[in-house]
Amino acid sequence: MQAADYAFRPTPRVRTFAQLVGHLANNNYFFCAQAKGEKAPVTQDYEKLTDKAALVKALNESLACCDGAYGATVDGADPTEVGPRPVPSRVGFMADDEITAELERLRAENERLKAQQTRGISLKVSDKGGVSLYGLGRFPVTLYKEQWAKVLDMADDIRRFIRENDSKLKTKGE
Numbered sequence: 001m002q003a004a005d006y007a008f009r010p011t012p013r014v015r016t017f018a019q020l021v022g023h024l025a026n027n028n029y030f031f032c033a034q035a036k037g038e039k040a041p042v043t044q045d046y047e048k049l050t051d052k053a054a055l056v057k058a059l060n061e062s063l064a065c066c067d068g069a070y071g072a073t074v075d076g077a078d079p080t081e082v083g084p085r086p087v088p089s090r091v092g093f094m095a096d097d098e099i100t101a102e103l104e105r106l107r108a109e110n111e112r113l114k115a116q117q118t119r120g121i122s123l124k125v126s127d128k129g130g131v132s133l134y135g136l137g138r139f140p141v142t143l144y145k146e147q148w149a150k151v152l153d154m155a156d157d158i159r160r161f162i163r164e165n166d167s168k169l170k171t172k173g174e
Contacts, residue, residue: 003052015047021055022046028062035069137172 006018015023025046033040046058121135131148132140143151151158162169 001052006050006052006055016050018050018052018055019047021059022049025055025058025062028059028066032062032066032069036072041065 001017006021007016009016022045026042029040029042044058046055046062049055049058121133124132124134124140126132126140126142130142130144132142134140
């Protein structure tokens, strides 16, 4: 694929080709390091790279990392054999009771954060430089600054329109 095509994205909700290649490199390192019982040897998120040469290099190096994992496999091993095994974590290997305790801690933290969450409205700068308005619904409303300026200039017109059409308009939850 040509370097220029690495920015190809079939739809806005799908990763670019470059992000897919970076995703493969990230996951090769992650899963092959786990298979070897090691910590992933990278600290970079390859999904953020856009340069073809850097992505091809990262993918090749991640595949080389996997060579050791594949080479350590044993022909004839029972792939259905399942049993208690230590699970890699950010602090090494954890026993089942440690995993259960960590899971419960994370669930409690999640509930605490959900309880603190306010339904206020907030603004952020989007990845593409637009202004995103959060808190009105499931998804943010994102417009560029000149678009927001046009909408804000129409504030009185919008209020008047709402008043004039009040009987036809619904409120959320109706």
